[in-house]
Amino acid sequence: MKSLLITQAKIVNEGRIFEADVFIQDGVIAQIAPQLSVAADVTIDAAGQHLLPGFIDDQVHFRDPGFPAKGSIATESKAAIAGGTTTFMDMPNVKPTTTTLENLEAKYELAAKTAWANHSFYLGATNDNIEEVKALDPNATCGVKIFMGASTGNMLVDREQALTDIFTHSPTLITTHCEDTPMIKEQEALYREKYGDAIPMQYHPDIRCREACYKSSSFAVDLAKKTGADLHILHLTTAEEMALFAPGPVEGKKITAEACVHHLWFTADDYAEKGGLIKCNPAIKQQSDRDAIRQAVKEGRIDIIATDHAPHTWEEKQSDSYFGTPAGLPQVQQSLTALLDMVHDGVFDLETVVQKTSHNVAIRYQIEKRGFIREGYAADLVLVDMNRPHTDTRENNLYQCGWSPWEGHTFKSSVMSTIVNGELKYHQGKFAEFTPGQRLTFTR
Template structure:
């Protein structure tokens, strides 16, 4: 039996903080108490450090199979662990797309071989796979992803009959990318007529407009209400969309929403300095939108914070507006960025933990993860709130080797990350690779 003992940690968990010891046996939390005196294989002095449940990121793009020049499950999950993420749910717009159960299981086999963190993969919805969606196993698959707006890849579901069939037949939660493609195409045509190929990056939130976001999100909510589907709308970017959701705790809600770290941080003013590096779908919009999204996280209209980590190579990002792909990498910086917002007084530590771990576990019914509880898997991150570090290209672990935060000095640092009780990351060093586990769900 392997034992790890964490001493004198300030534990942030379930809306409270306490200084305590944590005993880990065979990968799970065996005891939490003010003082634990046992012999352990590894003892960690966590005095002055905060112990958080590892982030569970419900939206990442790790690009495998088929798009691995941008990133792969091994490289991106390793970066995620360095950033304090211990579990993730990855998207189906790869090559071949994960739109059949056979393709999905092939992807799970890659995860079992290469993933540093615990993993789950979405089944993708299409205009003609509602029967496949109905067959998905609720206990072993996180959710069904539906692109109600065309983004990266060719998985747009734009037929209302197909959408209604997916919403009516899915046995598990449906997550949606909501943008109205015809409205976006009309805006693209108008800007191309005015600028040719030299459209300024600052036009991105006008082209992928707030109206396009609201129209699609409202349609998704209406479909969910009519069919009774469990709906989770990803990466909300406009203040208008917030009226579609209700504040308060997650319990008993059937329609929920997610905010992404970059939409909580950047605004349209950043296009002038960062250009395509902050081009993403849906677009970063105004400060008023950002501030409204922050408030919605606080009041519970938005229950989950994730990343939508979406790497592209540096060369790809140097292209003109229409050719530069949308998406940015951030799993290595996400927790540090949120802790900066804590230092700025935007969120409390308890809110960050709730939206990045507890609520993800609640929403997806994740089995034995997302909380610091006896009996649960020891997916944990130790952070030093008073140890600054500067983001730089040479420290970025992504295959694409850049981030939109380069040059920024974060006020906090991830010190250690434990996955299933193992210290996999320790102040810049990684343990010998041991794959994470497939997430299971209590459904």
């Protein structure tokens, strides 16, 4: 493994921005100092660039195994590297579902051969796999995922006793997708009666309604308080839900919250242009909701920012049928630069972006020695040029599905280099030879 010296970087870490050199050896950060005079195999002059800890994305759907036309661990993790993501946590609704310990380990075996980035995988909960949950080694997974709405096959957990059992007995962090399915079904029937299958996409946030979100997320919060469970609610979308979560630092919280990049960017007004490309569950809602979520990020009610990267083929997204258009959008290649646009626009500062995409994820998931720029920590780093614009084009997208909801948009910043476990895997538009990322370890 080559040693690496990064000079004159503006380091963004733990609430500070300061200029320093960073020396990386044997995969870890060996030294951080204002000026280092050390011999290195590779030196990067980072003058004018910002050095961030790599994005740790706690929610992706890389579609592997089972859906190669949509994406794979190989294709999507490579795109993630180009976007500044050094670690991902992948969801269990693949084929076969990751709802047994055997399937969980099989997925790690696949990633050991194909993942460009560091990784962990969720064990999926069902109405009847409580014994698998009880037998789970808490250090073998990032967490237990419960779909309390919007899932396929047997992964919708809608029995109250099953939910109580999982919340009571899970040996590790529980993450939830919160929507109330019966309420959604009622709305679907109403709109189908009026429009048939050709429901205009603008009604998606009315069908996947705010009431369905709040009913489910408030129930999850109440159940976590009752059982003492460690709960993290994913991709929140409504202003009302923000009041469910306490402001302030993530340390010590038993109930935490996440927002996704697309819900911080798009609003219901964008359905007119984007249509089914931005159909996702839970739905992108009103500007007032987006603004409330942005404010909650700044207040600390939202502890983590992730992507919920969920690719579908271009052809699938062109369906004339509302019900035939699958929910989900790809974004790991654009997620960091989208957030950096929000920095340029004065929505967030750089320190907050780093806190929500790296520090807090490492703290909440108890990830061992990652998520910070500290001596002795894994060298998972990204260099960005805040003043180097680039336009998102179909030709530049690395996803298996080949498209992005930001296509045509010119971002104000660019990812210049991505370092994973001390290896310069992406640099100025070019990739190094493939080497696999590492399976995450935890301090639980």
